[in-house]
Amino acid sequence: MFHQHFLSLAGTDLGPLDSGERILWRGRCAVAEYAFDEASSLPRWTLPEETDVVVTDRRVRYVHDRDDTHSSGELFWLWPQHLRVQPGNRETGRNGTVTQIQLVCKGPDGTFPALVFAGGELSKVSAADHLANTMRQAIARFRVENADLIGVPAVQARMLSRLVIGPEFSNHLGGQGQTVTLLGEVAVPAPDAREPAYQQAAHQQEPAYQEPAHQAQPYQAPVYQEPAYQGPAYQEPVYQEAYQAPVYQEPVYQEAAYPEPVYQEPVYQDAYPEPVSGSQGWSDRPGVEADALRAEEALRAELDSRQSEPDLASRAATLAARVANLVSQSPDDGQTTNLSSYLNRDR
Numbered sequence: 001m002f003h004q005h006f007l008s009l010a011g012t013d014l015g016p017l018d019s020g021e022r023i024l025w026r027g028r029c030a031v032a033e034y035a036f037d038e039a040s041s042l043p044r045w046t047l048p049e050e051t052d053v054v055v056t057d058r059r060v061r062y063v064h065d066r067d068d069t070h071s072s073g074e075l076f077w078l079w080p081q082h083l084r085v086q087p088g089n090r091e092t093g094r095n096g097t098v099t100q101i102q103l104v105c106k107g108p109d110g111t112f113p114a115l116v117f118a119g120g121e122l123s124k125v126s127a128a129d130h131l132a133n134t135m136r137q138a139i140a141r142f143r144v145e146n147a148d149l150i151g152v153p154a155v156q157a158r159m160l161s162r163l164v165i166g167p168e169f170s171n172h173l174g175g176q177g178q179t180v181t182l183l184g185e186v187a188v189p190a191p192d193a194r195e196p197a198y199q200q201a202a203h204q205q206e207p208a209y210q211e212p213a214h215q216a217q218p219y220q221a222p223v224y225q226e227p228a229y230q231g232p233a234y235q236e237p238v239y240q241e242a243y244q245a246p247v248y249q250e251p252v253y254q255e256a257a258y259p260e261p262v263y264q265e266p267v268y269q270d271a272y273p274e275p276v277s278g279s280q281g282w283s284d285r286p287g288v289e290a291d292a293l294r295a296e297e298a299l300r301a302e303l304d305s306r307q308s309e310p311d312l313a314s315r316a317a318t319l320a321a322r323v324a325n326l327v328s329q330s331p332d333d334g335q336t337t338n339l340s341s342y343l344n345r346d347r
Contacts, residue, residue, distance in 0.1 A: 005105070005113045005188050006033050007045050007073040014061060014072050017054075025055040025134050029120030031062045031073075036104050036112040044113075047071055049120035055131070057138050060103075060115075075115050077142040078150065078186040079105040084179040085132045087125045087171045099128045099173075103135070108190045129169040136180055140164050143184045152184035159183055291327050298323070 008014065017023070031053065032046040051064040051071075063072040082104040088097045099122060104114040122128045140163035143150060147157045160183055169178050298320035 004033065004044055005107060005191055006075050006115050007071065012072060013070070014063070014074060017056060017061075018058065022057045023054060024057060024138055025053075025131055027053055027121040027131075029053055029117050029122045031064075032116045032118075034102075034114045034116055036102075036114045037110065043116075051120075053117065055134060055138065058142060060135070075103060075105075077139045079188045080135075080139055080182050081106045081112075081185040082179055082181055083132060083136055083139070084177060085125075085128055085169050085171050086177040087128070087173055087175045089174045099123065099125050099171075101128055101132050101135070105188045106185055107188045113188060125171050125173050125175075129171055132169045136166075136169070136182075137164050139182050143182075147184070150184055150186065156183040295320070295324055 028050055030047060030049045031051050032043040034043055035041045047062065047064045051062050054061045059074050059076045061072070061074040063070075065071075080103045082102075084102040084104065086097075086100045086102060088099045089095075091097075098118050100116050100118040101122065102114050102116050104112055107113045117131070122131060140160045143152055144157050144160050144164070146152075147154075152160070163180065163182070171178060298316070302317045302320060
């Protein structure tokens with residue numbers, strides 16, 4: 001018994017389209033399901049060329065109504081792994097083939113179920129190429145926009161974005177056909193086993209109530225546990241720096257007080273003091289100050305002469321000494337001294 005992945009149960013109505021779902025193509029053609037993993041397999045089911053097919057931005061739906069049956073199904077853009085356009089040939093009879101659009105999916109247990117559209121409005125190769133291009137762009141755009149929800153990696157999303165604007169299908173009658181691989185596919189889930197529409201449940205007698213038996217719990221002495229010792233928490237001592245660096249103060253320059261020298265008039269001391277002879281001293285006699293003045297002038301003259309003319313200075317000094325000796329003699333001796341003759345004696 002083979003499984004049918006894309007055909008709903010007989011009498012099942014798929015209902016209206018989802019909110020915001022856009023219709024991209026609508027027409028009529030034959031629909032069938034094949035097992036591409038089985039060589040030369042017969043179709044699992046077929047619908048005639050009068051089947052109504054609707055392609056949206058989320059899936060492809062098909063519906064066929066007969067007088068006594070209603071067949072329908074759908075394929076979401078999560079599932080297709082390969083999209084192929086297989087053009088027919090020009091032969092007739094048993095060797096003749098028709099143009100097909102094949103949506104190959106990845107099924108459970110290594111199977112590859114495929115949904116095939118052919119005949120009807122797709123009899124011409126150009127019509128099949130047009131519908132295949134619409135499906136390719138719809139599948140690529142759907143997976144790129146929902147990459148986070150589907151789990152499509154960024155690398156595959158970039159490659160899928162190229163299919164939106166990539167080269168279109170272009171085939172001719174009797175050609176080899178074209179195939180596009182669609183990344184980020186999701187495996188087709190296995191169909192549920194068919195069950196009858198309604199099964200009456202067998203009547204089961206209600207079980208008699210049984211009071212649960214009481215089971216005494218054996219006494220268990222409490223197990224003594226040594227309290228865990230917790231030492232005092234170590235606290236890192238707070239380091240306080242006691243040393244304080246001295247604050248440098250710029251020394252204030254004070255100029256030393258310079259004592260102003262007090263000028264003192266030098267006391268002149270005569271190198272040759274006036275001699276005083278005993279009781280004959282006459283310091284109080286008249287003319288003493290004049291004599292002292294003359295003596296001072298003589299001394300100065302001598303000092304000047306020593307610096308300029310040493311011989312003349314010596315003679316002047318001798319003369320000054322004689323004059324001083326004469327002046328120092330008392331006038332009471334009764335002697336009259338002729339100063340001029342005395343001065344001229346040495347000449």
